[in-house]
Amino acid sequence: MVDVLLGLQWGDEGKGKIVDYLAGNYDIIARFQGGPNAGHTLYVNGNKVVLRTIPSGVFHVHCLNLIGNGVVIDPVSLMGEIEQLVTLIPDVKDRLFISHRAHLILPTHRALDAASEAAKGVDKIGSTLKGIGPAYMDKTGRNGLRTGDILSRDFRSKYEKLAQKHRQMLNQYAQIVNWEEWEQPFFEACEYLASLKIVNSEYWLDAHLNNGKRVLAEGAQGSMLDIDYGTYPFVTSSNTTAAGVCSGLGIPPSRIGEVYGITKAYCTRVGSGPFPTELDDEFGEELRKVGNEFGAVTGRSRRCGWIDLVALRYAVMLSGVTRLIITKADVLDNFNPVKAAISYIADGEETKELPFDLCDKVIKPVYETFAGWGKPISTCTTYEETPQVFKDYCHFVEQYLGTKIVFISNGTGRDQLLTIS
Numbered sequence: 506m507v508d509v510l511l512g513l514q515w516g517d518e519g520k521g522k523i524v525d526y527l528a529g530n531y532d533i534i535a536r537f538q539g540g541p542n543a544g545h546t547l548y549v550n551g552n553k554v555v556l557r558t559i560p561s562g563v564f565h566v567h568c569l570n571l572i573g574n575g576v577v578i579d580p581v582s583l584m585g586e587i588e589q590l591v592t593l594i595p596d597v598k599d600r601l602f603i604s605h606r607a608h609l610i611l612p613t614h615r616a617l618d619a620a621s622e623a624a625k626g627v628d629k630i631g632s633t634l635k636g637i638g639p640a641y642m643d644k645t646g647r648n649g650l651r652t653g654d655i656l657s658r659d660f661r662s663k664y665e666k667l668a669q670k671h672r673q674m675l676n677q678y679a680q681i682v683n684w685e686e687w688e689q690p691f692f693e694a695c696e697y698l699a700s701l702k703i704v705n706s707e708y709w710l711d712a713h714l715n716n717g718k719r720v721l722a723e724g725a726q727g728s729m730l731d732i733d734y735g736t737y738p739f740v741t742s743s744n745t746t747a748a749g750v751c752s753g754l755g756i757p758p759s760r761i762g763e764v765y766g767i768t769k770a771y772c773t774r775v776g777s778g779p780f781p782t783e784l785d786d787e788f789g790e791e792l793r794k795v796g797n798e799f800g801a802v803t804g805r806s807r808r809c810g811w812i813d814l815v816a817l818r819y820a821v822m823l824s825g826v827t828r829l830i831i832t833k834a835d836v837l838d839n840f841n842p843v844k845a846a847i848s849y850i851a852d853g854e855e856t857k858e859l860p861f862d863l864c865d866k867v868i869k870p871v872y873e874t875f876a877g878w879g880k881p882i883s884t885c886t887t888y889e890e891t892p893q894v895f896k897d898y899c900h901f902v903e904q905y906l907g908t909k910i911v912f913i914s915n916g917t918g919r920d921q922l923l924t925i926s
């Protein structure tokens with residue numbers, strides 16, 4: 506069976522830590538979408554490690570790690586990531602498998618990303634500028650290069666054809682770029698990539714599943730950044746919801762088992778776009794400080810606000826979440842009261858549905874208010890030990906979302922995780 510783990514908000518829900526924890530139960534961890542715009546932070550033996558394209562199972566010696574066909578790969582970034590890990594995990598390359606069909610991010614894709622954002626001016630998406638959007642555009646535009654192409658003899662000419670097209674597009678923006686400086690590291694990294702285990706990953710996965718292996722599909726970004734269901738156009742360029750698992754790994758829906766959905770006890774967003782429960786005041790500032798809400802990839806400060814159950818219920822519905830995980834609950838230790846949005850007032854009407862044109866509407870959230878926890882939960886080692894007010898809050902969230910909470914993360918430490926049976 507393939508279990509799935511997804512972020513339910515705008516990313517940065519703390520997926521890295523949870524995958525790292527759950528990885529012990531799985532044989533294979535597979536990424537199915539996104540690319541190096543992701544930043545999954547893990548703390549291993551006191552060291553902070555940020556994973557971008559490599560699945561978060563690498564620190565478990567028995568786990569194989571797959572970069573699926575739905576992922577877009579920047580060879581330079583991936584090579585750097587592997588080389589940085591080699592000292593910590595000498596056999597990282599032996600346990601890493603990459604789909605032939607995963608599309609490549611070219612240096613020109615990064616330049617196009619920057620040019621596109623600059624052209625949008627005040628309407629910019631707030632992209633991580635890793636070339637994700639342009640790479641997916643070339644995929645759906647049927648121009649893209651795939652990882653398997655690196656192995657073909659005419660890779661250079663395929664590259665040249667596409668890069669030439671990109672250069673012409675970039676001329677419009679009068680960007681002066683020294684291409685050679687970009688291309689040399691790219692081709693070096695492509696050679697490096699060619700030496701890794703590039704596989705027909707849909708057959709590879711099918712064979713492992715037939716042998717009874719357990720797979721965890723690791724999502725990146727979050728449900729509200731989904732290209733179809735997120736706050737379009739302020740979204741990423743892939744399906745971050747459970748739908749992306751089948752297309753991004755080549756597995757049938759009948760093989761999907763549990764769907765773990767992760768949410769913070771509050772909410773954050775990095776980049777532009779609507780955020781109905783955003784706190785533009787000292788409480789938002791406090792959340793940012795206590796929660797250390799700064800981007801793992803770009804270092805940008807994250808926008809902070811209350812948990813939004815309207816958006817969460819939508820995300821739970823879209824992916825059929827069966828198990829809920831709450832992270833960073835300890836960040837609210839000193840907040841009193843704690844709030845959760847339970848409906849929106851839009852155009853004078855109250856609704857529990859997410860409007861399709863959220864970006865064009867003024868939304869006033871309606872909040873449920875809870876008393877603060879009263880004592881720090883960061884020091885609790887079991888769920889039973891947590892204060893009753895915290896349990897009441899968890900119960901409310903479960904009822905509203907119709908899904909059971911199975912884990913609560915109450916600190917950055919690998920062992921700061923409360924399980925609820």
Ligand code: IMP
Binds near residue numbers: 515631632
């Ligand atoms: P892009 O996917 O890099 O083009 O970024 C599009 C939007 O998604 C921007 O608002 C980014 O800040 C956001 N985004 C992309 N990847 C992540 C992530 O891993 N965590 C949080 N936000 C992300």
Ligand code: MG
Binds near residue numbers: 546
């Ligand atoms: Mg992140």
